[in-house]
Amino acid sequence: MKFSNRQDIEAPIAFVFEQLTDFPAIERAAMRRGAEVQRIDSLTGKGPGMTWDARFEFRGKPRELQLELTEYDPPNGLSMSSQSANLDGHIVAELVALSRTSTRLTMAFDLHPRNLSGKLLVQSLKLARKNLSSRVQGRLAGFATEIGERFQRGA
DSSP, X not given: OEEEEEEEESSOHHXXXXXXXXXXHHHXXXXXXXOEEEEOOOOSSSSTTOEEEEEEEETTEEEEEEEEEEEEETTTEEEEEEEESSEEEEEEEEEEEEETTEEEEEEEEEEEEXXXXXXXXXXXXXXXXXXXXXXXXXXXXXXXXXXXXXXXXXX
């Protein structure tokens, strides 16, 4: 199952990339939403190989997954792969400078089932695709607004 969303952000591409790769802040945001997130790699800087274990509840069931940063291309974007007991996934974030103070963020998600349970989950997500896409778009819009406001405060 594939879907993507895009959002324009009123901030320069370098600033948006910096905010997109502020992994400790993203970890804290996930924890505020009830997820348990723990970085498990031993890297000292940002780059491919960064890995996290995450636990959260989705559709009434506890879920666990492992995320790994697979591509890191400042300031153009990044990609991550995820693995869980039922699904494999790939997330790509691409940034394009629209002007000196405006950036377009495109997020693409691709999920592949690993077993029958994963196939059932993907089927249910396909049925709720419109609602799920709207929720992701809303979160992305909120993230974009927050980044734009941070840039305006700092400028």
